[in-house]
Amino acid sequence: MELFTNLLSGFSALLGTETIPWWHPGAAIMIGITIGIFVGVMPGLSASTGLALMVPFTFGMDPLVAIVFLVSIYTSCAYGGTITAIAINTPGTPAAVAVAMDGYELTQQGQPGRALGTSLLANVIGGITGSIILIFFSFPISKIALKFGPPAFFSLAIFGLTIVASMESKNRPKAFFSTALGLLFMTVGLDIINAHPRFTFGRTELFDGFSFIPALIGLFALGEILLNIEKDTGVKTAVKTFSSKLPKFSEIWLIRKNIFKGGAIGALVGAVPGAGATIAAFVAYGEAKRSSKNPEMFGKGSLEGIAAPSAAAGASEGGALVPLLTLGIPGSAATAVMIGALTLHNITPGPELFTRNSQLVYALFASLPVGIAFMLLIGYLGTKIWVKLIAAPKSILLPVIIAVAFVGSYAVKNTMFDVYVCFGFGVLGWILRRNGFPTAPMVLAMILGKMAETNFRQALLAEDTWTIFFTNPLSLGLLLLAFLSLFIPIYKERKLKATKSIIN
Amino acid sequence: MNKLSFKLLIISILLFSFASATYPDKPVKIIVHTKPGGAVDLMARQFAQIAGQKSGESFVVVNKPGGSGILSLANVYNEKADGYSILAFPAAFLAPIQTTDIGFSLEDFEYLACLTISPEAIITNKHSDIKTIEQVLAHAKANPNEQKWCGPGSGSLDHLMAVKIWDKSSISAKWIPYGGGGPAIASVMGKHNHVYVGNPEDIIGRESNLKIAAIASEERHPDFPNTPTFKEVGIDLTTDVMWRGFAVKKGTSSDIVSYLQNLLKEVSQDSKWKAFIQTTRVQGVFIEGESFKKMVLSDAVSAKTYLEKAGFSVGIEPPSAPMPILIFIITIGLVSFLIYFYLKKKGFKKSNVPYISGVGFSIAINFIFISSYFPSPRAGTSVGAATIPQVWALFLIVVSLMILYQFNDSPKQSGQGRVQLVLSLIGILFIYVLIISFIGFLPASALMMIAGMILLKHEKIKTILLTTTFVILFMYGIFYKILQVPLPLGTLF
Numbered sequence: 001m002e003l004f005t006n007l008l009s010g011f012s013a014l015l016g017t018e019t020i021p022w023w024h025p026g027a028a029i030m031i032g033i034t035i036g037i038f039v040g041v042m043p044g045l046s047a048s049t050g051l052a053l054m055v056p057f058t059f060g061m062d063p064l065v066a067i068v069f070l071v072s073i074y075t076s077c078a079y080g081g082t083i084t085a086i087a088i089n090t091p092g093t094p095a096a097v098a099v100a101m102d103g104y105e106l107t108q109q110g111q112p113g114r115a116l117g118t119s120l121l122a123n124v125i126g127g128i129t130g131s132i133i134l135i136f137f138s139f140p141i142s143k144i145a146l147k148f149g150p151p152a153f154f155s156l157a158i159f160g161l162t163i164v165a166s167m168e169s170k171n172r173p174k175a176f177f178s179t180a181l182g183l184l185f186m187t188v189g190l191d192i193i194n195a196h197p198r199f200t201f202g203r204t205e206l207f208d209g210f211s212f213i214p215a216l217i218g219l220f221a222l223g224e225i226l227l228n229i230e231k232d233t234g235v236k237t238a239v240k241t242f243s244s245k246l247p248k249f250s251e252i253w254l255i256r257k258n259i260f261k262g263g264a265i266g267a268l269v270g271a272v273p274g275a276g277a278t279i280a281a282f283v284a285y286g287e288a289k290r291s292s293k294n295p296e297m298f299g300k301g302s303l304e305g306i307a308a309p310s311a312a313a314g315a316s317e318g319g320a321l322v323p324l325l326t327l328g329i330p331g332s333a334a335t336a337v338m339i340g341a342l343t344l345h346n347i348t349p350g351p352e353l354f355t356r357n358s359q360l361v362y363a364l365f366a367s368l369p370v371g372i373a374f375m376l377l378i379g380y381l382g383t384k385i386w387v388k389l390i391a392a393p394k395s396i397l398l399p400v401i402i403a404v405a406f407v408g409s410y411a412v413k414n415t416m417f418d419v420y421v422c423f424g425f426g427v428l429g430w431i432l433r434r435n436g437f438p439t440a441p442m443v444l445a446m447i448l449g450k451m452a453e454t455n456f457r458q459a460l461l462a463e464d465t466w467t468i469f470f471t472n473p474l475s476l477g478l479l480l481l482a483f484l485s486l487f488i489p490i491y492k493e494r495k496l497k498a499t500k501s502i503i504n
Numbered sequence: 505m506n507k508l509s510f511k512l513l514i515i516s517i518l519l520f521s522f523a524s525a526t527y528p529d530k531p532v533k534i535i536v537h538t539k540p541g542g543a544v545d546l547m548a549r550q551f552a553q554i555a556g557q558k559s560g561e562s563f564v565v566v567n568k569p570g571g572s573g574i575l576s577l578a579n580v581y582n583e584k585a586d587g588y589s590i591l592a593f594p595a596a597f598l599a600p601i602q603t604t605d606i607g608f609s610l611e612d613f614e615y616l617a618c619l620t621i622s623p624e625a626i627i628t629n630k631h632s633d634i635k636t637i638e639q640v641l642a643h644a645k646a647n648p649n650e651q652k653w654c655g656p657g658s659g660s661l662d663h664l665m666a667v668k669i670w671d672k673s674s675i676s677a678k679w680i681p682y683g684g685g686g687p688a689i690a691s692v693m694g695k696h697n698h699v700y701v702g703n704p705e706d707i708i709g710r711e712s713n714l715k716i717a718a719i720a721s722e723e724r725h726p727d728f729p730n731t732p733t734f735k736e737v738g739i740d741l742t743t744d745v746m747w748r749g750f751a752v753k754k755g756t757s758s759d760i761v762s763y764l765q766n767l768l769k770e771v772s773q774d775s776k777w778k779a780f781i782q783t784t785r786v787q788g789v790f791i792e793g794e795s796f797k798k799m800v801l802s803d804a805v806s807a808k809t810y811l812e813k814a815g816f817s818v819g820i821e822p823p824s825a826p827m828p829i830l831i832f833i834i835t836i837g838l839v840s841f842l843i844y845f846y847l848k849k850k851g852f853k854k855s856n857v858p859y860i861s862g863v864g865f866s867i868a869i870n871f872i873f874i875s876s877y878f879p880s881p882r883a884g885t886s887v888g889a890a891t892i893p894q895v896w897a898l899f900l901i902v903v904s905l906m907i908l909y910q911f912n913d914s915p916k917q918s919g920q921g922r923v924q925l926v927l928s929l930i931g932i933l934f935i936y937v938l939i940i941s942f943i944g945f946l947p948a949s950a951l952m953m954i955a956g957m958i959l960l961k962h963e964k965i966k967t968i969l970l971t972t973t974f975v976i977l978f979m980y981g982i983f984y985k986i987l988q989v990p991l992p993l994g995t996l997f
Contacts, residue, residue, distance in 0.1 A: 045987075052540025053987050056549055146694035150680075173906045177864055180900035184871055187893040190572065192681055195603070195658040195816070196879055196889045199871065201828060204578065204606065207571035222933075229929060229960070230922045273690050327693060328709040330686040337541030339686075344546065346783050350709030396967060399956030400975050402933065403949045407979050411989045413539075413569050416941060423937050427930060435856045453892040458680050461885050462652050462696070 007135070010362030013064060014370065028065045029367055032072025033374045037382070039073065040080020040092045043217045044408020047077040047093070047334035055341045063345040064360055068367040070341055071321075074334055075368065076375050078277060078313040079123045083382070086115045086306070087390045088401060090221035094212070095277035095313040097443045098285045100220065101167070102298065102305030109301055110242055112387050117246035118303050119310040120379040122259045124372050126311030129263030130270070130318025131368040134325075141271045141319075142326040148272050150459035151469050155478035156272070157452035160279045162486040163286035164441040168299075172490075174437045182445030185210055186453075193457045205417040212446055214409035214422040219439045221405040222422065223429020225398045230434065244387035251303060258288045258304045262311030269312070270319025273331040277316040278447050284312035286485060318368065324349050325361065527587055527760045528561040533990070534750075536592045537576035539569045543784065544748060547620065548592045550780045551750075554771045563590075566990045572600040572657070581608045585753040587760035590616070593751040598800075598807040599659045602818050610804055614756055617768040618749035618791040618799065620781060622703040623721040624665045625731075626653075627692065630715045634698050637718040637737050643698070644675035649884065651677040652697040654688045662701040664810040665720070665744060669701075671813060673739045678884065679814070689714070703746055704728055705785035720744035727785070748786075749796055765793055815882060825874040835866040843908075858911055865904040868897040928959055944994030946984075950976050 014025045039050030051073055058066035081093030086103030099119055106115040133141070148156070161179065168175035188199045189209030200206040252259075262284040269280035288308035289298045298305045320331040328350030330336035339349055347357060354361055390397070409422035429439050459468055469475050534552055536545045545567065552563035568576040573596060583589040591613070601610060628635045634643045634651075644651045655662035658681040666679055680697055682688035685706065692700045693713050700706070700714075704725055707714040716731045720741045724733060734741040750768060752761065771777050772790040781788035791799065808818050825831075839862040847858060871893050881888030936952040943951075950972050957968045983989040 049540055052545070055541070055546070056553065059553075146690065149691065149694060149696035173903055173910060176903045177861065177900070177907060180896060180903050181864060181867070183896040184867065184893065184900055187871070187896065191889040192683065193658055194879060194882065194889050195572075196822065198878065198889060198893065199874060204571045204574050204604070207574065208569075226926050226929065230926045274687055323690070327690070327713070329690045329693070333539070333541075336684070336686055340541050340543065340546050343783055344780070348709030351712050352709060393962060395957055395960035395962035396971050398960065399953040400971065402956065403953050403975055403979070406937070407945065407949065407983055407989075407991070410945065410991065411983060411987065414567055414990055415570070415575070416937075416992065419937050419940065423933060426933075430926065431856070431860065435860055437860065449896070454683060456892065457885075457887055458682075460887050461678060461680050464885050 003136070006358060006362045007366060009359060010364070010366035013359055013363040014068070014366050024062070024065050025068050025363075025367065026370075028061070028069035029072045029371050030374050032069045033076045033371055033378060036073040036076030037080035037083070037375070037378060040077040040082075041084050042408055043084065043090050043092055043221055043405055044213055044411050045092075046213065046412075047074055048332075048337045049412070050077065051334055051337040051341065055337070055344065058341065058345070063347055064363055066345050067342065067347065067360060067364055070338060071364055071367060072371045072374075074338065075127060075317045075371055077334070078317055079120065079310075079375055079379060082119045082123065082310055082313065083116065083386055086119060087112060087386050088221070088397075089224040090401065090405065091216065093277070093313075094216060094443065094447060095281040095309070095316070097216070097220070097278070097440050098281035098309035099306055099313070101285070101440055102300070102302050104224075105299065106301035106303075106306070107242070107390070111245070111301075112242050112390060113244035113383060114247045114251075114303070115301075115306055116379075116383045116386060118252065118255075118306045120376065120383070121247075121252055122262065122307040122310035123314035124376050124379075125259050126263040126266055126314030127318065127372045127375070128369065129260060129311070130267040130315030131365070131372070133264070133267040133315070134318040134321055134368070135365050138322045138326050141268070141322050145272050145323050145331075146327070147474055148274075149472065149474075150455040150462065151472040151475035152478060153274065153455035154452055154459055155469060155475040155482065156275060156279070157448040157455065159478045159482040159485065160282060160448045161445065161452070162482045163282050164444060165486045166286045166289050166489040167282075168438050168441065170299075171436055171438075175441045178432065178437050178439060178442040179445045182442035183449040183452075185215075185442075186446050186449030192450075192454050193461065205415065209450075210421055210425075210446075211409075211412055211418045213412045214418040215425045215446065216443055217405045217409050218422040218425030218427075219429035219442065221401060222426025223433055223439060225402060226426065226430035227433050228394070229398065230430075242387050242391045244384050246383070247303065252307075255304050255307045258292075258308045259311045261287060261291075262308035263315040266312030266315030267319040270316030270331065271322040273323045273329050274451070276320065276332050277313050278444075280312040280316040280319075281309035282444055284308040290485075290488065325353060325364075326351055328353075527763055528559060530588065531562045531564050532588050532590060533564055533566045534590045534592055535576045535580050536565055536567050537569060537573035537594070537597070538567065540567055544592050544594050547748060547780075547784070550777065551619070551771060554774050554777050555767055558770050558774075559767055564988055564990070566988075571604070572660075573597050574600050574604055574606060577601060577608070578606060580751075580753055581612060583753065585755035585757075587752055587756050587764065589752070590764070591751045592748065593800075594748045595661050595746050595803060598804050599661065599664065599811060599816075602804065602808055603659060603811060603816055605821065610800060612754050613751040614754050614761055615793050615797040615800060616750045616752060616761065616764050617772075617793060618747045618789060618796040619768065619772055620784075620786045621745040621747045621789055621791075622705060622786040623719050623725065624662070624744040624746060625702060625704050625706075625719045626669065626717045627689075627700040627702055627707055628698065628715050628717045629692050629695055630713055632695055632698070635715050635717065637732060637734075640699060640717055641673055641675060641737075644670075644677050649676045649678060651675075651699070652680055653677050653699040653701060654680040654682055654691055654697040655701040656683070656685045656688055657681050659811060659814065659816050661746060661807075663814060664807055666699075666701045667810045667814045668744070668806075669734070669739065669741065671810070672734075672741055703786070704731075708785055747791075747796075747799065749791070761793070822879060823877050825877045828870070828874050831873065832866070832870045835869055836863055839863070839866045852912075855911075858908055861904040861907040861911075864900055865908075868900040868904065871897045925959070929956065932956060932959065940994075941992055942994055945991040946976050946980060947994070949979065 039045045081096035082099045085091040085096035085100035089104040091097045091100050103115040164175050164179050190207050191198050265284045266280040269275050288304050289295050320335050323329040323331045324335045330339050409418045534548045536548045538545050548565050552565050555563045568579045580589045580591040653666045691697045718734050719731050720734050722742050811818050843858045843862045875890035875893045878890040932955050940948045953972045
């Protein structure tokens with residue numbers, strides 16, 4: 001019961017002490033959540049960039065206020081990313097790509113309110129699941145997370161890639177085509193093991209490969225706009241009526257399992273350093289589709305398809321705090337910035353933190369539910385604004401999105417080259433999508449390609465035998481999962497076809 | 505205001521701006537080679553804040569990540585030598601500047617001062633059987649080329665340090681590079697690797713799991729008095745430090761250089777700076793220009809030696825595929841041609857799908873062709889730089905052929921007659937990205953938005969102008985002012 005007394009002291013720390021009046025942490029959480037949602041909404045601003053740019057503002061703050069402020073920014077980014085994914089098919093964060101698949105579909109059917117509401121609720125419940133797991137199980141999980149060596153990471157990446165098979169059942173070869181293209185694009189740049197420049201054509205800008213975020217913005221935001229203009233018969237007159245009606249409680253109750261499962265997947269995958277929110281969101285999407293009673297609804301605006309990845313994205317933030325707090329290891333780019341920021345306040349994340357600065361840790365834990373409550377409030381109020389915004393005439397809205405997309409691409413690394421990358425991938429995205437090639441698999445491949453190759457080669461550097469991927473139990477398990485996730489959907493369809501032909 | 509007084513005002517403004525041309529009279533950029541949040545970035549930001557207070561002019565950190573630091577070096581090298589672009593110069597630059605063919609060298613920079621140093625150290629897992637330096641050496645001797653050492657990057661400072669230690673203690677081990685320090689440390693904590701090469705501050709907060717086995721300095725580290733130096737265990741390594749300093753482009757006037765050097769000195773003695781350095785656990789120093797330069801150049805020589813020992817070619821162009829772009833275009837042309845005839849022969853209607861798979865096929869073929877020139881795998885491993893690209897390329901070839909094989913006549917196309925409009929918009933965007941560097945980001949964006957809205961037939965000019973103004977102000981406020989993103993201002997002005 002020590003945990004509960006600790007948590008209580010955490011809450012009381014949030015309520016203020018002699019040196020910190022109660023409204024300091026409260027205001028920090030509220031401002032942090034708002035900034036986080038904004039950063040998530042803007043394509044090109046990632047959680048890590050947003051955090052890094054806010055660090056100087058925390059210099060004058062009390063450490064407790066600073067940590068609560070930064071964690072609030074960090075935890076709300078994932079939600080912000082899903083808003084634009086649903087509203088205008090422009091995922092603000094890579095993880096939101098999985099949410100866009102069904103969310104944007106529902107928006108096009110005129111029900112953005114339902115999609116946004118589902119995603120908000122799922123995100124909140126996922127966030128709570130993630131926080132609970134973080135608070136109660138962080139030490140056992142961190143032990144498992146450390147067991148992930150190069151072979152297991154490679155198999156995790158392969159497992160992630162096989163989700164493409166269940167994601168796109170209509171035109172599997174085309175989905176695999178996008179996957180292969182994305183994988184190949186990710187080999188451009190200095191190779192990590194030999195530092196040999198590959199496919200760079202002598203350009204130093206390509207040494208780090210294509211910047212991922214500008215490519216994502218191009219494929220989705222720009223590609224979507226171009227496709228939208230082509231498909232729409234009268235841009236001016238086609239202002240559909242968008243309803244801001246939120247989902248009914250009974251609808252959410254029906255998909256509760258998906259939300260909790262998504263949350264659990266998100267927290268666990270998020271806790272593995274280096275795996276992160278995107279894989280979690282896609283795994284949750286694949287699992288939701290696999291276990292769904294209506295798998296044919298996926299990709300056509302299924303609430304399950306929105307809820308599962310949203311919950312996973314929301315929970316993975318809490319998950320990624322596990323290795324940060326218990327081991328002092330950053331699980332993602334954003335948590336790496338957090339470590340830097342915390343050290344500036346003389347707080348060193350790591351196992352010693354729990355004994356040395358326990359009040360701070362539990363105040364952080366206590367701030368998570370408070371932040372989530374604020375997020376629910378701001379998200380609820382924001383939904384109406386978002387729906388109004390996307391109802392603006394497209395002839396005005398689309399050029400504005402383009403401008404913001406380009407400025408976001410530039411802001412990632414402050415280089416014009418990324419603006420060209422965004423433009424190029426935009427045209428590519430349009431060409432692919434108008435011919436029925438899905439682009440979400442390409443994004444997944446671009447995230448997992450580097451992880452797969454790096455760990456594959458690290459594993460074989462350490463031990464030059466191919467059996468290493470099968471003798472390591474974690475790796476073997478993940479490879480089996482990969483095998484199942486690749487062939488079960490194909491097998492199921494075959495069976496369905498066979499029964500149909502018998503009936504006919 | 506009458507005309508005369510207006511003229512006088514203009515003249516006085518002009519005179520004033522000439523008279524006040526003492527450095528610095530506009531914001532000074534500090535170029536950093538990492539993304540926001542890295543150790544060097546945080547140092548630069550702290551420096552910018554204190555330097556800004558001391559000099560009365562603002563110092564702005566500009567992140568130019570990419571190419572292991574090459575992009576930030578090139579950025580400062582390509583600017584005027586006017587002292588308004590300062591480069592945060594870490595020891596990590598020594599390897600890439602020597603292995604990459606970029607047209608400038610370490611001699612092209614003026615070294616202002618070095619502000620922090622930290623000795624190199626090797627770190628082990630406290631709960632492993634190989635934790636002290638003696639155990640590391642004994643295990644490596646008993647199992648030649650089996651022990652696993654790790655750290656960020658290949659050819660990085662830490663990698664070269666590992667090679668140096670192996671060389672000086674006559675052991676052999678494997679180097680497993682990681683994408684960054686964090687995952688590499690995690691791999692040692694998870695016992696996937698034996699030794700992490702880094703700096704003493706890397707174990708802070710993880711003392712219950714990690715141990716510094718040895719440290720490369722003349723004397724023991726004051727914070728870790730129980731950790732032996734390499735010299736104590738008989739390895740000829742004294743001072744190998746990871747330093748971080750500042751430099752400007754060579755040719756900057758000596759007045760500006762000495763102004764900046766004084767400023768650096770002042771900052772290094774500032775109490776706020778000292779408190780910051782305390783939290784990062786590196787050592788705060790002030791090594792002035794000449795000595796800093798000597799340190800840079802002698803470390804560069806050492807880096808070159810161990811780069812070559814580690815198997816990197818310094819100053820030699822690696823073999824590469826001839827005329828890759830030309831061959832690429834020819835392949836695409838040829839494949840498209842074949843597909844065209846195939847479709848015609850079959851009597852299929854026009855569809856783009858076969859052409860897209862044809863382009864994919866061509867990309868794959870070319871990737872295989874180009875990667876066949878990559879260096880062969882290092883000794884002790886069967887996969888090289890070319891392996892994975894070739895595997896993915898084969899995958900792409902199989903899928904492309906599958907799409908071609910399964911293709912039978914085109915289903916309905918998604919667009920109907922509005923392709924023209926899309927192509928016009930792409931044209932506008934093409935012009936937009938081209939003119940950004942000339943007229944600046946915000947003016948170009950304004951023109952693009954207006955052109956786009958007119959193209960999409962929005963009729964209310966007032967709405968167009970109002971929205972554009974609002975968005976430009978929003979971007980200026982958020983990105984340029986608050987987030988300090990250095991949006992290009994354009995070369996025309």
